[in-house]
Amino acid sequence: MKKYIFILFFIVTATTSAQNKDAKQVEHDFDAIDSLYREDQFYFSVSYCLMQSKPDGFQQNKFSPGMSLGFLRDMPINKNRTLALAAGIGYTYSTYNQNIVIISNNQNYEYQIAPDDVAISKDRFIFHTIDLPIEFRWRNSIPESTKFWRVYTGLKLSYLFYDEYKLETSSGNVSISNNKDLNPFQFGVYVSAGWNTVNVFAYYGLNSFFKSGTKIDGNPLDVNGIRFGLMFYIL
Known part of the structure; x- marks a missing residue:
């Protein structure tokens, strides 16, 4: 036993x-410590929106805000994981306060610069887009910390799924949505740089808001967008 x-x-x-x-x-x-970390991130930005390639007499007369948000999937391409590619999906809201007037004529639109003798309280384009950003990333990150310097740059493809034009004058108001003259596909380049969560960024549109053949006062209406502001990355 x-x-x-x-x-x-x-x-x-x-x-x-x-x-x-x-x-x-x-x-x-x-x-x-996770030596095979990824910098998958949600992002949020606030921006100031401008139009470029302006027609004669064009003015932006008020502050034009914008914002965007989305998610990016990080794909490191070197051993130290300081270089990476990233792709994701997002949404952008942008406004452009300016002095282009749209006149509806038998389901067609005519464009002109607002006359000086017309009192205008609001003249605004509003764009809502779904975005597909693709970017190249550099950062001096290490596995022990999520705080680091970064420079991210890339190409953003956007689909305009809703747009609205609002005009308010002393003689009446005009509201137009889903304008058929607008180009539904937009693309541009961008860069963001900074430390930790808060970064500065800039975006430059490479094609026109309007389709080929759209004219203002007999000249091509070929304006593209620029946005710059602050970008926030959240792990």
């Missing part, structure tokens, strides 16, 4: 020791 008790005691002791060792190993693995 003593022999069996000794064997049972030996088995229980060995099993308990192995379990304690495994538990310590699990705890060590749980606390280990």
Whole structure:
């Protein structure tokens, strides 16, 4: 009987020791630094919106705000994970306060610069787009910290899914949505740079808001967008 008790005691002791060792190993693995980290991020930006390639007499007469938000998937391409590619999806809201007037004529639109003798309280384009950003990333990140310097640059493809034009004057109001003269596909280049969460950014549109053939006062209406502001990255 003593022999069996000794064997049972030996088995229980060995099993308990192995379990304690495994538990310590699990705890060590749980606390280990992740050397294969990714910088997958949600982003949010606030911006000031401008139009370029302006027609004669064009003016932006009020502050034109914009904002965007989305998610980017990080794909490191070097051993130190300081270089990466990223792709994602997002949404952008942008406004352009200016002095282009749209006149509806038998389901067609005519464009002109607002006359000086017309009192205008609001003259605004509003664009809502779905964005597909693709970017190249540099950062001096390390596994132990999420605070680092970064420069991200890339190409953004956008689809205009809703637009609205609002004009308010002393003689009446005009509201137009889903303007058929607007180009539904937009694309541009951008760059963001900074430290930790807060970064500065700039975007430059490479194609016109309006389709080819759209004219203002007999000249091509070929305006593109620029936005600059602050970008916030959230892990």
